[in-house]
Amino acid sequence: MLARSKRLAKVSVCAVIVAFLQNACSRETDNAITSINSTSDTNTAAEISNEDRKDLPSDPHIIERGRRLFSSCGVCHSVNTSLPSSAGPHLQGVLGRTVGSVQGFPYTSVLMQQNGVWSVARLDQFIKNPREIYPGTSMAFGGIADESDRRAIIAYLASLDTD
Amino acid sequence: MHKLSNRDPLDRRLFLKTGAATAAGLALTSCADENPDRNVRDKDNGYHVVIVGAGFAGATAARELAAKGWRVIVLEARPRVGGRVFTSQFLGRQIELGGSSVHWVQPHVFAEMQRYGFGFAEVPLYDLDASYIMLGDGTVKNIAPSTFDEKYTSAFNKFCADSRSLFPKPYDPFFNETLHKLESISAEEHLLSLDLDELQIASLRAELTLYAGAPISEFSYTSFVKLFALASWDTFTFTDSEKHWHIDSGGTSALVQAILDDSRATVRLGAVVQEVTDHGDSVSIKLSDGELVTASTAIFTLPTKVYPDINFKSGLSKEKQAFIDNAEMSDGANIYMRTTNNLGNTFCFCDDPNPFNAVQTEEFSDETGTILKATLGRQSLIDLNSFDAVAAELRKIHPNAELTDVAPYNWVTDPYSKQAWPSYRVGWFSKYKDMAKPEGQLFFAGAATADGWHEYIDGAVESGIRAAREAHLRMEKSYAG
Numbered sequence: 001m002l003a004r005s006k007r008l009a010k011v012s013v014c015a016v017i018v019a020f021l022q023n024a025c026s027r028e029t030d031n032a033i034t035s036i037n038s039t040s041d042t043n044t045a046a047e048i049s050n051e052d053r054k055d056l057p058s059d060p061h062i063i064e065r066g067r068r069l070f071s072s073c074g075v076c077h078s079v080n081t082s083l084p085s086s087a088g089p090h091l092q093g094v095l096g097r098t099v100g101s102v103q104g105f106p107y108t109s110v111l112m113q114q115n116g117v118w119s120v121a122r123l124d125q126f127i128k129n130p131r132e133i134y135p136g137t138s139m140a141f142g143g144i145a146d147e148s149d150r151r152a153i154i155a156y157l158a159s160l161d162t163d
Numbered sequence: 164m165h166k167l168s169n170r171d172p173l174d175r176r177l178f179l180k181t182g183a184a185t186a187a188g189l190a191l192t193s194c195a196d197e198n199p200d201r202n203v204r205d206k207d208n209g210y211h212v213v214i215v216g217a218g219f220a221g222a223t224a225a226r227e228l229a230a231k232g233w234r235v236i237v238l239e240a241r242p243r244v245g246g247r248v249f250t251s252q253f254l255g256r257q258i259e260l261g262g263s264s265v266h267w268v269q270p271h272v273f274a275e276m277q278r279y280g281f282g283f284a285e286v287p288l289y290d291l292d293a294s295y296i297m298l299g300d301g302t303v304k305n306i307a308p309s310t311f312d313e314k315y316t317s318a319f320n321k322f323c324a325d326s327r328s329l330f331p332k333p334y335d336p337f338f339n340e341t342l343h344k345l346e347s348i349s350a351e352e353h354l355l356s357l358d359l360d361e362l363q364i365a366s367l368r369a370e371l372t373l374y375a376g377a378p379i380s381e382f383s384y385t386s387f388v389k390l391f392a393l394a395s396w397d398t399f400t401f402t403d404s405e406k407h408w409h410i411d412s413g414g415t416s417a418l419v420q421a422i423l424d425d426s427r428a429t430v431r432l433g434a435v436v437q438e439v440t441d442h443g444d445s446v447s448i449k450l451s452d453g454e455l456v457t458a459s460t461a462i463f464t465l466p467t468k469v470y471p472d473i474n475f476k477s478g479l480s481k482e483k484q485a486f487i488d489n490a491e492m493s494d495g496a497n498i499y500m501r502t503t504n505n506l507g508n509t510f511c512f513c514d515d516p517n518p519f520n521a522v523q524t525e526e527f528s529d530e531t532g533t534i535l536k537a538t539l540g541r542q543s544l545i546d547l548n549s550f551d552a553v554a555a556e557l558r559k560i561h562p563n564a565e566l567t568d569v570a571p572y573n574w575v576t577d578p579y580s581k582q583a584w585p586s587y588r589v590g591w592f593s594k595y596k597d598m599a600k601p602e603g604q605l606f607f608a609g610a611a612t613a614d615g616w617h618e619y620i621d622g623a624v625e626s627g628i629r630a631a632r633e634a635h636l637r638m639e640k641s642y643a644g
Contacts, residue, residue, distance in 0.1 A: 069550055071254070071569055072548060072569055075253065086250075086251050086252070087241065106431075106433030108452075109453075112452070136435070138579065140241070140574075140576060140579070141548070142573055143548065144548045145546060145548070
């Protein structure tokens with residue numbers, strides 16, 4: 001039998017949950033992105049979604065190109081909640097969704113602390129350079145430099161909402 | 164202070180149904196997973212061991228320690244388990260974006276496959292329709308597969324000719340003390356000392372660049388030859404072990420998950436470790452969201468280049484810090500590609516500084532076209548997220564390739580790996596034991612610390628078993644004292 005004389009180090013997971021919830025409830029917008037996302041933060045998800053969609057390409061060829069380019073993203077992200085999303089939150093209906101809000105997904109604290117909504121502009125900046133807009137994100141992706149490629153991917157994601 | 168309780172399984176399911184759909188779903192799940200069927204040594208619900216990293220090393224260590232009754236929590240920064248293995252889907256197919264190949268000459272991972280009922284999935288490496296060697300200047304030579312095989316095997320045998328005398332006991336790599344005298348020899352220096360023709364040098368340099376993850380003038384010659392010794396000093400077996408067999412039925416990620424499931428350890432995803440304090444009789448780990456996790460001991464299984472991102476309050480030994488700062492260099496990545504046209508069963512080695520060091524057919528048919536996998540030792544030579552750049556590179560080898568889909572994974576831009584597979588810089592092979600050495604209540608695993616297959620999954624499993632043994636002995640002594 002093991003002696004019990006020495007203090008056993010402890011952590012209470014339930015206490016951790018309390019701290020976790022408290023932390024989640026007192027979210028603060030990251031200063032680094034406040035300025036570039038102020039509009040997105042004040043508009044409703046529906047307003048952003050509708051406003052943004054007007055400017056996205058609707059050419060089927062561009063959307064098809066976006067679908068093919070999305071295969072890079074697809075190794076981590078599903079676009080259908082009924083399919084497994086192996087290393088990222090699902091992206092069904094991502095436009096207009098609150099950042100860091102897919103229930104049950106283990107976001108790092110950086111995304112958990114955001115209040116903004118995924119607008120076209122914010123998605124574009126994130127796909128361009130994830131760690132510039134959200135330093136500390138766990139997304140293992142260096143970013144897409146080509147603007148037209150990014151637009152095609154976002155147009156593809158938007159097209160899924162109207163299918 | 165709240166304490167965990169070992170609820171019965173029905174209670175846990177109910178708890179999950181009602182509670183998991185909250186922002187704290189994952190943490191709640193962690194409660195539910197808590198070790199219900201083990202003969203847990205201590206009933207007052209603290210953790211004995213915190214393991215940082217849920218790759219093969221961390222999962223194995225968790226399983227080993229939990230099996231001995233220690234209460235274990237695993238912290239993983241990523242939103243998934245597996246570390247530098249990652250099984251995903253590409254056009255409906257199972258793909259391996261990180262460590263992939265396994266073999267029965269790799270004893271630790273093979274034992275895990277046997278334990279959990281995994282078999283081998285074959286990659287069509289042999290019976291090639293065509294083989295190519297791209298020279299350093301980008302010129303592509305179409306070589307008959309039989310000639311390719313003959314030239315490469317001959318070159319490889321020459322490169323590794325001293326393997327048996329250098330490594331008579333591969334798991335005790337410095338058993339032959341003359342090895343220390345060879346520490347300063349690079350793979351490039353050794354390669355160019357051999358009597359090889361242009362195609363042999365190009366193909367072998369491509370292979371070595373893959374392992375180095377850097378120009379091979381920086382790569383430890385002897386560390387590579389050790390891997391050859393582990394494959395029974397045999398070229399066919401070595402190639403078969405590195406490029407021919409994957410894990411079936413869910414792949415590497417499913418095997419890691421099976422090990423973790425068996426451990427019944429608490430697993431926390433999205434848990435980014437920021438600071439570590441060794442109190443002498445316990446260890447505190449502060450996460451990025453401010454949470455504090457405390458246990459008696461801690462095992463770190465991180466890729467070497469990630470250690471600088473963690474503040475070890477008491478510091479690390481200067482030897483370990485030197486290893487972290489200097490020993491590793493892997494700049495690697497993988498990419499899957501699909502072409503609409505059937506290119507057949509092909510293999511290509513591309514000499515440095517071409518970015519795709521090896522391009523291998525994984526599947527081919529008139530209906531599918533071709534699924535190719537390229538492995539890069541130096542991802543910084545190309546923007547893998549540029550479809551056009553990838554297409555242009557592939558067309559250098561296959562000019563008529565009609566590329567439609569790509570799926571890259573860049574291990575260097577992954578903030579929780581910052582490097583691909585372990586590889587030792589010239590002069591640093593013998594220092595791997597510094598990285599493995601325990602410090603206070605802290606223990607260290609990870610493939611880079613393995614005696615055996617250090618660039619492989621097998622090395623990660625080996626290191627997890629070793630670190631778990633060390634932590635177990637320490638805790639046994641501590642609790643008995």
